[in-house]
Amino acid sequence: MLAVFFLISPCLGLADSASSASYQIPEGVIAPAGYSTSSNFKLDGLISQFSIGQSQATDFILRSGLLYFPIISTPVVSVSAGDSQVSLSWTTATGLLGWNAGGYIVGWSSASGGPYSLIDAGLSTSYVKTSLSNGTTYYFVIKVKDALGNYVATSTQVSATPVATPVSPGGGGGSGGGGGTTPSGGARVVFSGRAFPLSSVSLFKDGQLVATTKAGPDANFYISIANLVAGAYNFGVNSIDSAGRQSLIQTFPVTLTEGASILVSGIFIAPSIAVDKQQVKQGDNIAIFGQSVPSGKVTIAVNSDNQIFAQAVTDKSGAYLYNLDTVGLEMGGHTAKSKATLANEISPFGPTAGFKVGTENILADAKTQVCPGRGDLNDDCKVNLVDFSIAAYWYKRPLTATFLALEKAKLNGDGKLNLTDFSIMAYYWTG
Amino acid sequence: MNKSLNKKLKKVAICRLIIASLFLVVVFGTARQSLAVPTVDVFLFAGSQELASDDFVVTLGLDTGSERVNAVSGVLSYDATYLDLDSISNANSIIPLWLEFPRAGSSTPVSFAGIVPGGFGGTGRIISLIFKTKGEDQDFLKHVQIKKIEVLRNDGLGQIIPTAIISPSAQIVSQLDVLTGLDQLPPEDFQPLLSQDNQFLDGQSYLIFNTTDKGSGVAKYFVAESKTKLKLKDQTSLETGVAWQEAQSPYRLQDQSLSSYVYVKAVDRAGNVLVVGLDQEKKFYQFWWFWIIIIISALSVCFWWGRKFL
Numbered sequence: 001m002l003a004v005f006f007l008i009s010p011c012l013g014l015a016d017s018a019s020s021a022s023y024q025i026p027e028g029v030i031a032p033a034g035y036s037t038s039s040n041f042k043l044d045g046l047i048s049q050f051s052i053g054q055s056q057a058t059d060f061i062l063r064s065g066l067l068y069f070p071i072i073s074t075p076v077v078s079v080s081a082g083d084s085q086v087s088l089s090w091t092t093a094t095g096l097l098g099w100n101a102g103g104y105i106v107g108w109s110s111a112s113g114g115p116y117s118l119i120d121a122g123l124s125t126s127y128v129k130t131s132l133s134n135g136t137t138y139y140f141v142i143k144v145k146d147a148l149g150n151y152v153a154t155s156t157q158v159s160a161t162p163v164a165t166p167v168s169p170g171g172g173g174g175s176g177g178g179g180g181t182t183p184s185g186g187a188r189v190v191f192s193g194r195a196f197p198l199s200s201v202s203l204f205k206d207g208q209l210v211a212t213t214k215a216g217p218d219a220n221f222y223i224s225i226a227n228l229v230a231g232a233y234n235f236g237v238n239s240i241d242s243a244g245r246q247s248l249i250q251t252f253p254v255t256l257t258e259g260a261s262i263l264v265s266g267i268f269i270a271p272s273i274a275v276d277k278q279q280v281k282q283g284d285n286i287a288i289f290g291q292s293v294p295s296g297k298v299t300i301a302v303n304s305d306n307q308i309f310a311q312a313v314t315d316k317s318g319a320y321l322y323n324l325d326t327v328g329l330e331m332g333g334h335t336a337k338s339k340a341t342l343a344n345e346i347s348p349f350g351p352t353a354g355f356k357v358g359t360e361n362i363l364a365d366a367k368t369q370v371c372p373g374r375g376d377l378n379d380d381c382k383v384n385l386v387d388f389s390i391a392a393y394w395y396k397r398p399l400t401a402t403f404l405a406l407e408k409a410k411l412n413g414d415g416k417l418n419l420t421d422f423s424i425m426a427y428y429w430t431g
Numbered sequence: 432m433n434k435s436l437n438k439k440l441k442k443v444a445i446c447r448l449i450i451a452s453l454f455l456v457v458v459f460g461t462a463r464q465s466l467a468v469p470t471v472d473v474f475l476f477a478g479s480q481e482l483a484s485d486d487f488v489v490t491l492g493l494d495t496g497s498e499r500v501n502a503v504s505g506v507l508s509y510d511a512t513y514l515d516l517d518s519i520s521n522a523n524s525i526i527p528l529w530l531e532f533p534r535a536g537s538s539t540p541v542s543f544a545g546i547v548p549g550g551f552g553g554t555g556r557i558i559s560l561i562f563k564t565k566g567e568d569q570d571f572l573k574h575v576q577i578k579k580i581e582v583l584r585n586d587g588l589g590q591i592i593p594t595a596i597i598s599p600s601a602q603i604v605s606q607l608d609v610l611t612g613l614d615q616l617p618p619e620d621f622q623p624l625l626s627q628d629n630q631f632l633d634g635q636s637y638l639i640f641n642t643t644d645k646g647s648g649v650a651k652y653f654v655a656e657s658k659t660k661l662k663l664k665d666q667t668s669l670e671t672g673v674a675w676q677e678a679q680s681p682y683r684l685q686d687q688s689l690s691s692y693v694y695v696k697a698v699d700r701a702g703n704v705l706v707v708g709l710d711q712e713k714k715f716y717q718f719w720w721f722w723i724i725i726i727i728s729a730l731s732v733c734f735w736w737g738r739k740f741l
Contacts, residue, residue, distance in 0.1 A: 207548035231645025249549030420589030426501035429548035
């Protein structure tokens with residue numbers, strides 16, 4: 001009995017140990033999100049003296065000490081139907097805090113929602129499913145495995161219907177002559193996913209704006225482009241939230257064959273972000289806010305000496321707000337960025353919002369909250385071909401004092417104009 | 432006695448040295464493996480485009496792995512003993528905006544630099560060199576080399592990602608070796624932009640334009656400023672009846688009063704053209720009917736005053 005007592009005693013918290021500074025979980029386990037299937041897991045801890053009948057909390061969450069949010073982005077899947085086959089390609093799933101994709105599994109089924117037959121695609125981000133029946137609609141998902149072979153993310157379901165290739169009538173001699181300067185049988189690409197409720201969504205083709213649409217109240221959007229010639233394209237999608245803040249462009253490389261119709265679905269635009277102060281007095285709160293999908297969870301990463309992760313929930317309009325206590329932040333510059341989760345879908349991280357921790361509060365001006373942080377050389381709140389042309393003009397030329405000041409304020413500020421400056425511009429591109 | 436002891440000590444020391452070396456190799460080898468730095472693979476491959484029999488096409492490609500990149504620059508060299516550089520193509524390149532695009536006939540080696548707005552992740556083509564071969568060598572690919580390559584991460588900081596020059600797999604080559612055949616299509620449609628900035632080009636108005644061509648790549652741009660509106664049958668007509676001037680973006684407009692119609696012509700390597708006009712909103716006084724109304728109104732007023740007081 002005595003031996004048993006001594007064995008379990010380190011795990012027991014007694015009434016007088018409530019103020020202990022050395023509280024610990026002896027053999028804590030960090031498991032990636034989604035692993036636990038326990039319905040009754042609980043951790044009993046004491047944070048105050050007992051007082052019967054005083055608690056009225058209905059939804060109490062305590063997060064303190066070691067917080068760890070291992071997450072991985074959901075692949076965005078492109079699907080293209082062919083003759084008895086369907087070609088799939090997807091974006092790389094990127095992990096956070098060292099969590100990387102260890103492989104991809106293609107799930108396919110002739111019934112929406114599965115059950116899916118699974119095919120290991122290795123680390124490849126494309127797969128062609130052959131031996132399918134023409135005229136039958138097939139449904140696909142891409143599952144992401146971690147290094148241990150556990151499923152850690154699943155894409156939204158996409159579908160495609162293989163069709164037989166029409167056989168050209170023989171002996172007709174074709175159209176011949178005529179120059180053929182218009183794309184006959186042009187290809188079509190459709191993009192769908194989630195942005196911000198009622199926001200403007202833009203589609204870019206090789207960096208140039210080609211179409212815009214408006215997302216619904218549920219933040220879902222659908223945008224397409226047709227009459228495209230065969231070739232390799234780098235499409236991009238971004239959105240502007242209700243306050244005018246632009247998201248970063250998310251790009252999707254797509255190779256089109258003549259007459260192909262490709263669906264790129266499951267796009268999840270990263271949340272917009274802003275801060276209410278450009279400088280916050282150490283110890284005061286700074287509001288980090290933005291917009292994403294309605295009723296989603298937003299993870300905010302604050303980049304400082306010790307990276308901080310916080311979570312907020314979006315309201316019906318997709319807005320979120322987190323008041324960050326700067327007590328633990330060191331003096332100097334910091335950045336915050338955010339990503340959103342809805343059901344099993346996770347967006348990539350969005351743009352960063354910068355702030356300083358100092359000795360007094362300085363409110364952020366409205367323009368700083370809306371305009372791109374860098375790259376906007378002509379100060380029109382956009383980073384586009386005009387800014388690129390201005391910078392390209394000075395590439396490998398001696399810089400004037402005026403442009404040097406611009407380089408310092410809007411680019412990387414090293415007094416030179418090189419590829420690094422253009423990379424910054426490409427990152428903040430708004431089109 | 433001392434000699435044998437010394438020998439034993441030496442043997443022990445050597446053994447310890449070997450064990451320590453093995454230990455270091457194992458430890459550092461493991462550490463290096465576990466701390467593997469993400470890299471971008473770059474490679475050259477010979478294309479199978481159906482061009483002339485003595486043509487040899489070499490394409491520079493990259494595989495970003497789990498990375499996303501947005502800027503690439505590099506230098507390619509070739510052995511002029513075996514190869515003559517005929518032309519350079521950016522068809523199907525991941526790079527739509529070029530800072531530096533070499534031209535055939537320029538000095539060897541050839542340098543290039545460009546960016547991908549929004550970034551790129553995956554496997555893609557960067558640039559293709561089209562050579563005329565000299566001699567009977569069957570393996571011309573070995574005469575082309577990547578002398579320098581720099582790939583920047585799409586992270587808002589422009590950090591350089593380490594690169595590895597590899598031999599591409601057959602799967603990658605078949606994925607990137609797009610058979611375009613004879614290019615009969617014009618460059619992609621585009622819209623020139625008019626801009627003016629007090630801190631740039633002496634505050635004068637300038638034109639900005641850029642497009643891509645999937646079949647053979649854009650070769651040149653031309654600009655025309657005309658007092659009359661062009662009546663093009665379609666955008667791909669070769670006969671436009673105006674004087675074209677070869678141009679690069681940004682292009683300083685000659686007519687700073689902005690009273691001319693401005694057109695841009697993009698020509699691909701196969702000679703297909705696309706002509707687009709600047710979307711200009713004329714000031715009200717630039718329309719002839721405005722002056723007709725003014726004259727009629729003035730005459731009417733004069734007539735009314737004349738009748739009233741005479």
